[in-house]
Amino acid sequence: MSRHAASTRKGIRGRTAVLAGVAGAALVAAATMAPAYATVTSPSVRGATTITLGGKAITTLQSNGCGPLTATVLGDAAAVTTPKGVKLILKVSGLDIQDGSGAIRLKHSGGVTLENSCYTISLTGFRITNFGTVNETSDFDLNALVKGTGVREVVGTLDLSAAQITVTGSTVRVNQMNLLASDDGAKILNQLALGTDTGPFASGDKVGFAKTKVTFIGL
Numbered sequence: 083m084s085r086h087a088a089s090t091r092k093g094i095r096g097r098t099a100v101l102a103g104v105a106g107a108a109l110v111a112a113a114t115m116a117p118a119y120a121t122v123t124s125p126s127v128r129g130a131t132t133i134t135l136g137g138k139a140i141t142t143l144q145s146n147g148c149g150p151l152t153a154t155v156l157g158d159a160a161a162v163t164t165p166k167g168v169k170l171i172l173k174v175s176g177l178d179i180q181d182g183s184g185a186i187r188l189k190h191s192g193g194v195t196l197e198n199s200c201y202t203i204s205l206t207g208f209r210i211t212n213f214g215t216v217n218e219t220s221d222f223d224l225n226a227l228v229k230g231t232g233v234r235e236v237v238g239t240l241d242l243s244a245a246q247i248t249v250t251g252s253t254v255r256v257n258q259m260n261l262l263a264s265d266d267g268a269k270i271l272n273q274l275a276l277g278t279d280t281g282p283f284a285s286g287d288k289v290g291f292a293k294t295k296v297t298f299i300g301l
Contacts, residue, residue, distance in 0.1 A: 122178040122187075126299040129174035129253075131190060131210065132292060133224070133261065136167025139271065139289035142282050146275045148200035156206055156229075159192030167290065170194050172208055174296055180213060187211040188296065193229065196270075200277035203270055204229035210240060210294065224261070224292075235266040240292055252298040261290035 143151050153161040153168045160171040172190035179186055193206030205226040212222050224238040241260040248255045263271060265285045272281035283289070 121181045123181060124176060124178050127174055127177045127296050128299060129294065129296040131172050131174065131188070131208070131294040133170045133172070133208075133290065134167050134292065135170075135261070135290040137288065137290060139283070139287070140165075140167045143198075143271065143275050146282070148198040148275060148277065151196060151198050151274060154195040154197070155192065156194060156204065157192035159194060161194060168196075174294075177296065178213075185212045187213050188294065193226070195229075196274060198274055200275070201270075201273040203273070205237065207234070221262075222259075223264075236264045237267040237270065238262060238264050238289070239286075254296045254298075255293070256295075257293040259292045259294075260288055261292050263287045263289050 140151070151163075151168065153163050153170065155161045155170075158173055162169040162171075172192050174188060175191040176189040177186060178189070188210040190208040190210075193204060193208065195202065195204040197203075206229055207227040209225050210222045211225065221242055222240040223236050224240055225234055225236045227234050239262040241262055242256075243260070245259050246255075246257045248257075263283055263285055267289070268283040268285050268287065269279045271283040271289065272279055275281050275283065
């Protein structure tokens, strides 16, 4: 599973430099992998991430005999379900930036329960991150806690190859990230499609898309 990185230097000063060097570079890949560092910086932020499960994925889920897929939000999340997909909106609750490497961990509150007649799963504590990886230049991991087990699983990959990134003032927007299934994500989708770990979904399949907006407070 690859992830995304950029270089951020402690000596960068000023609002524009911080956003370009920390926010823009951390959210937009540009540099080779740096060694893992133990300490992080956690600036004050607010924002939201929208994750959409759609396209052929939603068609497959709705046509394999497990009935309609429903999404029930947990906490302060929001969800919209249409024939074309399920859109989950998560509030940003924090950001950690790894000192030295510029790798990030974007944290969210709330969650969602996905359910049909074959399977039910609740996911909370979503994180978008590229911490501690061997290839950080092309995408982020999307991980979440499986409610009831306490296990954090990588449920997808956010591919940045077609992403559009803008920095306006203290706000960073990343649009058009492709949502790809991970190994665990494919198992979840297969359970929802057929009630088994194997089925029509495989790791690397495009299953939707995502976008995020982060505003740095006090910069």
